[in-house]
Amino acid sequence: MLDIKTYNMIAPEGTAEFPADKYTINETDKPAALLIRSQDMHKTRFGTSVLAIARAGVGVNNIPLVEANSNGTVVFNTPGSNANAVKELIVAMLILATRPVFSSVQWAKKLNGADVSLQTEKGKNHFAGTELQGKTIGIIGLGSVGSRVARATADLGMHVIGYDPYISVEHAWRLSNDIPRAKDLSELLQKSDYVTIHIPYTEGNKDLISSKELAELKDGAILLNYSRWGIVNENAVIDALDSHKIAQYLTDFSSEKVIKHESTIVTPHIGGTTLEAEINGAIMAAQTLKKYLETGNIVNSVNFPAVEMPFDSNFRITLIHQNVPNMVGRITTILAKYDINIDNMINRSREQIAYTMIDTDNISEKTFNKLKNELIEISEVIRVREIRKNK
Numbered sequence: 001m002l003d004i005k006t007y008n009m010i011a012p013e014g015t016a017e018f019p020a021d022k023y024t025i026n027e028t029d030k031p032a033a034l035l036i037r038s039q040d041m042h043k044t045r046f047g048t049s050v051l052a053i054a055r056a057g058v059g060v061n062n063i064p065l066v067e068a069n070s071n072g073t074v075v076f077n078t079p080g081s082n083a084n085a086v087k088e089l090i091v092a093m094l095i096l097a098t099r100p101v102f103s104s105v106q107w108a109k110k111l112n113g114a115d116v117s118l119q120t121e122k123g124k125n126h127f128a129g130t131e132l133q134g135k136t137i138g139i140i141g142l143g144s145v146g147s148r149v150a151r152a153t154a155d156l157g158m159h160v161i162g163y164d165p166y167i168s169v170e171h172a173w174r175l176s177n178d179i180p181r182a183k184d185l186s187e188l189l190q191k192s193d194y195v196t197i198h199i200p201y202t203e204g205n206k207d208l209i210s211s212k213e214l215a216e217l218k219d220g221a222i223l224l225n226y227s228r229w230g231i232v233n234e235n236a237v238i239d240a241l242d243s244h245k246i247a248q249y250l251t252d253f254s255s256e257k258v259i260k261h262e263s264t265i266v267t268p269h270i271g272g273t274t275l276e277a278e279i280n281g282a283i284m285a286a287q288t289l290k291k292y293l294e295t296g297n298i299v300n301s302v303n304f305p306a307v308e309m310p311f312d313s314n315f316r317i318t319l320i321h322q323n324v325p326n327m328v329g330r331i332t333t334i335l336a337k338y339d340i341n342i343d344n345m346i347n348r349s350r351e352q353i354a355y356t357m358i359d360t361d362n363i364s365e366k367t368f369n370k371l372k373n374e375l376i377e378i379s380e381v382i383r384v385r386e387i388r389k390n391k
């Protein structure tokens, strides 16, 4: 039995992916894997029993990847699972930024009497808005969310300009050819009436939008941050609002200062919070974990290489090790000592981490334990695991 520990609200459709004859959920203090959402794993200890962590969602800045690597813990996310949910919220927030929906509704609620309809007709002049059509929106990050926001805002009649120097081939293909790309961030900032950010929080993206970048915006521009706290420098954005350099800041990430400011609209990190996105993310995360636990194959990992090898033999040995020369030679020399015949083998690496899977015929528990002890003696080997077919 393998135990899966969950954190946060995980949709039951996700946990239902783990059959009860092979898995338990939240039953031991030595789980084989964690299924999480925004849980801050920098502050939550995970032991060496944890083979993998799956994040139902996209941002993985809540997981210590360096610690995961040295522990031999594979970290997965669920790319695109909530991109439509974020896109729809961005469309809503753009409209809320341009039409006085909240204030007009609050005003109307206070009306009384048989002539409320007449009163609304008289009062509506106070609630004129502007239109999105014809305005320019700059989109920073053209991945799963950004590329969808580009299509949706183009459909609303906006001029769209994108910026993503690291765009993947897959996302570039998805993006329509008529979405122009800015040559650099400055060009995007200078041309846009609205700027929306859809990038991960990394050391390099910390304070990407600070005083210098805000100064480059058009006067009265509107900024949206549905990516992460820390990508926009909070003091700089408050200064830009106070000086009316920018007109509004809409965000999913807040502090008291940001929430209380009269020119902000703050949502409580609900970009990916729809029934559909939560189910998508939980199912995708559970399936990815199951695949790894049952076959060793790796898809959608953020710290390990993608590795897929058909599991046709009876027994599979997986090794996580440092990415240094001659590891495969050293590993197979030890296997030869035990007279183990290799049916199939794969070795892949990503930065400092490498992963090797070796398929053989059945090996007895006793022999495997001896073999494992010898393999783990290699100082660059981090973890050795056995997977028996259909177990």
Ligand SMILES: NC(=O)c1ccc[n+]([C@@H]2O[C@H](COP(=O)([O-])OP(=O)(O)OC[C@H]3O[C@@H](n4cnc5c(N)ncnc54)[C@H](O)[C@@H]3O)[C@@H](O)[C@H]2O)c1
Residues within 6 Å of the ligand: 058, 059, 060, 079, 080, 082, 083, 086, 140, 141, 142, 143, 144, 145, 146, 163, 164, 165, 166, 167, 168, 171, 198, 199, 200, 201, 205, 208, 226, 227, 228, 252, 269, 270, 271, 272, 273
């Ligand atoms: N508010 C929410 O609930 C919510 C939901 C989903 C995602 N997010 C956040 O949004 C981010 C983006 O999500 P996604 O699904 O589009 O991810 P994604 O990985 O598909 O796309 C991110 C894109 O950003 C680009 N990028 C990285 N750094 C950049 C930079 N400095 N300038 C321009 N482009 C840059 C990458 O090349 C990539 O194409 C996530 O990392 C997460 O932090 C928030």
Ligand SMILES: O=C(O)CC[C@@H](O)C(=O)O
Residues within 6 Å of the ligand: 037, 038, 056, 057, 058, 059, 060, 082, 269, 271, 272, 273
């Ligand atoms: O788990 C959530 O609700 C938020 C998810 C979102 O921020 C993400 O990065 O995918």
